[in-house]
Amino acid sequence: MRDKIKDWIFSFYENGNMSADQILHSETFQSHQLLWTLGMFVAMIILSILIWILSRQVMLQFLHMLADRSKTEWDDILVKNKFFYALAQLVPLYFMDYLASIVFQFYPEKLDYALRLIDVVLVFVILISVMRFLNSTRDILQQKESLADKPINSYVQVAKIVLSIMMVMVMLSVITDQSAMKILTAFGAMTAIILLVFKDTILGFVSSIQLSANDMVRIGDWVTMEKFGADGDVIEVNLATVKVQNFDKTITTIPTYSMISDSFKNWRGMQDSEGRRIKRAILIHIDSVKFASPAMIERLSKEKFLTDFINKRQAEIKQYNDEKGYGPDSLQARKQTNLGLFRAYMEFYLHNNPNINQDMSLMVRQLEPKELGVPMEIYCFSKIKDWEPYEGVVADIFDHIFASIHTFELSIFESPSGRDMRGLVKELNA
Known part of the structure; x- marks a missing residue:
């Protein structure tokens, strides 16, 4: 396709027995290179928008129709969390990634910057798609009775953090044209700053793992924590907080790491016992x-x-x-x-x-x-x-x-x- 577009452009400048290389270096063609590039760039943007609209309409309508007709709930949850909407964004981006080499074929330096920018946006859209897929997975798992009392939301948040860090590394690697290992090494030198800025997040991350691994708190447990005035049922376990709905219907938010560092009473043992x-x-x-x-x-x-x-x-x-x-x-x-x-x-x-x-x-x-x-x-x-x-x-x-x-x-x-x-x-x- 690239060669056909290039031949089509050169056809406007055919003069006798001039070769393609001669046309490329001719003064007339050199004066029109910028115009051709701008024209193809505008055409690429317009085509990408049309492809985006078409892919979104066709993909979403077709998939929504399948979801409505199917008896399973997981596809309805994927539609609800706009997972397919995020996937539809990938089609025009892949098209632009392919077409950029044609648009900027006369400007190799600009082509490199354009490809990097498109790749960064592509990675970001993939990250959004995976995030929405994880949200759908969380909603599906929370509907299972055997997992209703498990902190699924906490697990999903841990997966999101790990995935986000990996994707940020990839994006920085694309932008700087450096390997991910070099960027990871540079981040290692910033460990002290990261620990200071993200102290609560890191504490919550570690505490969430400990709560889950030791089965200390489940959703639905009756817990009492006098320090925070909490006395009620656990309704949500997140990476940073644990939400307790007190018996007076108020909500108490407890930092997750406080459930590890401070003492609290969990009445699950009584509820599971015979009296x-x-x-x-x-x-x-x-x-x-x-x-x-x-x-x-x-x-x-x-x-x-x-x-x-x-x-x-x-x-x-x-x-x-x-x-x-x-x-x-x-x-x-x-x-x-x-x-x-x-x-x-x-x-x-x-x-x-x-x-x-x-x-x-x-x-x-x-x-x-x-x-x-x-x-x-x-x-x-x-x-x-x-x-x-x-x-x-x-x-x-x-x-x-x-x-x-x-x-x-x-x-x-x-x-x-x-x-x-x-x-x-x-x-x-x-």
Whole structure:
């Protein structure tokens, strides 16, 4: 094609038996070289625009039609992310790369610059195309249930950074006409500046890899990080940030490297387990703790949960006291207490609660006495792990405690209120 165009140009200057070389060096042709070059340059631009419009219309319409007719979703996602639109830009660029040698054949120096410029734009368009393909790959993978909790976006961003660095090296190599290794060596001398300018990006890059490799955070995890006021579900894991949607629907953005350098709580282990822990204590007045009277024992032995327990324990106590020779009024004699009976009652109550996991730890324990009373702690695991129904299970347990504790002649500590103070003043004035 080049030779045909060259012969066509020379046909305007044929004069007798002049050779092509003679025409090329003739004064008449030399005066018209610039005009021919400008004319062909304008023609190349116009043809490139027409080819771009044609390739875009034909390619996009044809591919969109195929995407609409196909049953798969990946082609629709490629269309949505304008991947084929980017590919359509390559056709006129390849045409210009081929035609430039014809347009600037009389100006070799200008040809070199033109080819470099076209190649740089070509590499840039290829980079954009690959970026859009990676975006489409991310969207396709995020739709898979098995990968829904994986930080796919973080992986894609890492791939984009590596690819961008490689393409920038190629573009600089084309512009400077130097090998990529020499440019990479020059960048090595600028390492200190790069580390200073891109510190957060590099930290985020390394942290993102660590989070992914160690499976520390997944999309959908419930995390708590008091330093940043985060308490909610992870909705996005990026190269530089982790987004958490708090339970009040606000969004907290946490730097990715902070998830590595600082501590945070991930509730995934609880969500994947067989139960959610209940660990809450009530404070009982020490003055209300006493030995259970025969009347109390007789009354409580009628309760379904305590009948067998009280009968068995009374038999053990009687045997022990008889062996030691302790009378019923002896201080050293073994006796049941109202607090001990209440602990036993609550254990039976929890064992018979259908919302409590019986295969996990379950206890009602007495903690160290404090100035506010004797803490009695409920420690067990709820089968229900979702927040709202879980709180209902906990509330039901402690509602029962508050309502039934007076049956054991125990009282719960609470600070004096204004009502208490008014009642005291009335008693003093009476």
